[in-house]
Amino acid sequence: MAHQxxxxxxxxKSRGEPLHHIGNLNAPDDxxxxxxxxxxxxxxxxxxxxxxxxxxxxxxxxxxxxxxAAAAASGLMMGG
Amino acid sequence: MGNENAATTRDAVRDLILVLAxxxxxxxxxxxxxxxxxxxxxxxxxxxxxAQDEWGHGRLLYALLKEFGDDIxxxxxxxxxxxxxxxxxxxxEPADWPGLVALNVLADGALSAQFEALRESRHTPLxxxxxxxxxxxxxxxxxGAAWFRRLANGGAATRDALTAAVRGVLPGVVRxxxxxxxxxxxxxxxxxxxxxxxALRARFLAGVAPLLEEIGIAADGEANFDGFDETRRRTDPAxxxxxxxxxxxxxKNRVFLLD
Numbered sequence: 001m002a003h004q005x006x007x008x009x010x011x012x013k014s015r016g017e018p019l020h021h022i023g024n025l026n027a028p029d030d031x032x033x034x035x036x037x038x039x040x041x042x043x044x045x046x047x048x049x050x051x052x053x054x055x056x057x058x059x060x061x062x063x064x065x066x067x068x069a070a071a072a073a074s075g076l077m078m079g080g
Numbered sequence: 081m082g083n084e085n086a087a088t089t090r091d092a093v094r095d096l097i098l099v100l101a102x103x104x105x106x107x108x109x110x111x112x113x114x115x116x117x118x119x120x121x122x123x124x125x126x127x128x129x130x131a132q133d134e135w136g137h138g139r140l141l142y143a144l145l146k147e148f149g150d151d152i153x154x155x156x157x158x159x160x161x162x163x164x165x166x167x168x169x170x171x172x173e174p175a176d177w178p179g180l181v182a183l184n185v186l187a188d189g190a191l192s193a194q195f196e197a198l199r200e201s202r203h204t205p206l207x208x209x210x211x212x213x214x215x216x217x218x219x220x221x222x223x224g225a226a227w228f229r230r231l232a233n234g235g236a237a238t239r240d241a242l243t244a245a246v247r248g249v250l251p252g253v254v255r256x257x258x259x260x261x262x263x264x265x266x267x268x269x270x271x272x273x274x275x276x277x278x279a280l281r282a283r284f285l286a287g288v289a290p291l292l293e294e295i296g297i298a299a300d301g302e303a304n305f306d307g308f309d310e311t312r313r314r315t316d317p318a319x320x321x322x323x324x325x326x327x328x329x330x331x332k333n334r335v336f337l338l339d
Contacts, residue, residue: 004120025122031226036122038219039129 006054007033011046019050089270092263093203094148096272098155099165099313101141103191105328106170106320107183108134113173114180126223127180130188133216140213144205157329157337161319165312167191169252171320174245178231178238182245184224185291186253192217193284194257194273202271225291232294243295250292255303256313257281263310278303 004026010019022041027033030053037051111131118124142155169187174180195214201207231242257280258264264277275283281303289299307315319325330337 026120027122028230029226031222032122032230035219035223035226036126039126039223040122042129 004028005033007037007051008054009037009041009049009051011041011049013045014047088266089272090148092266093272094145095165095311096267097141097144097206100191100194101138102164102166103170104134104138104141106166107187107191108138109324109328110170110174110180110183114177119177130220130223133220137213140209147205157334161322161325162317164319164325165314166320167252167256168314168316169249171316176241176245178242179245181224181227181231181242182249184220185228185288186246186249188217188220188224189288190253190256190284192221193280193287197273197275197280200274228291229294239295243297246292246295246297250297251304254281254285255305255308255315257284257303258308258310258313259305261310
């Protein structure tokens with residue numbers, strides 16, 4: 001079987017609402033990930049739903065990360 | 081003459097609805113059989129979701145039989161296997177996951193092709209239910225196609241298992257659309273379906289041809305109608321396995337079917 005990827009799933013109840021993270025799943029590719037997201041998470045009446053391959057996430061910062069802490073200390077993190 | 085035509089059309093519609101309802105009910109059982117034991121957790125969840133859809137569609141279709149004078153409780157809970165009008169290819173439990181994928185693409189796909197032909201049906205109750213049903217079926221088709229490609233490209237053993245499963249199911253599915261008979265002409269002539277028989281079979285085959293090509297199988301339109309019963313759209317009169325039918329009828333816990 002192909003290499004498994006982790007996909008994060010987002011959805012919202014209405015057009016104006018922000019997207020909520022509702023879970024994740026494992027799938028070998030985008031095509032099956034879409035199907036699995038629908039089958040796993042469409043119990044509620046969502047307005048729309050999206051999947052993102054976790055590898056496509058770009059970290060902006062991580063509060064548990066030493067560099068981010070240093071950046072925050074130097075005043076780069078406004079309003080944090 | 082007019083009355084006779086009306087009765088012929090009525091019978092054709094009633095039989096078609098039962099064929100679709102019973103096939104959905106049995107297909108639901110086949111998906112349900114893989115809630116446990118699918119190759120990955122998500123595939124098991126997908127099987128559960130598809131089973132749920134099929135049973136929902138089945139129930140919705142059985143309810144349409146009321147206007148034909150059928151007793152729905154009897155239809156759902158009392159019929160013997162020999163009275164079922166489900167697809168022949170759903171009689172056998174798929175031997176392995178590729179077997180289920182073959183049913184997903186071919187049997188579920190054939191049912192959807194039949195529903196597509198009913199989108200503009202003059203039979204209003206049927207037409208009103210087709211769009212929502214087909215909307216849910218999009219995800220069944222996507223599941224089938226994704227798994228089909230995955231297995232077709234997953235190494236020799238996997239590909240061989242898929243090829244064997246497809247060869248096992250395809251002739252029965254191709255036959256299921258039926259001959260270009262009087263009944264097929266009634267369905268199209270009376271505006272119940274936009275196409276039937278060989279034309280509908282050709283439309284279905286054109287849809288699955290790109291997938292079949294991946295494993296080197298030609299989407300061949302030849303069907304053998306020896307022993308084909310047009311009313312039930314089956315060749316084997318015995319129907320599905322008695323134990324399976326007992327299960328779908330809910331025999332074991334019938335006492336708990338409370339009013």
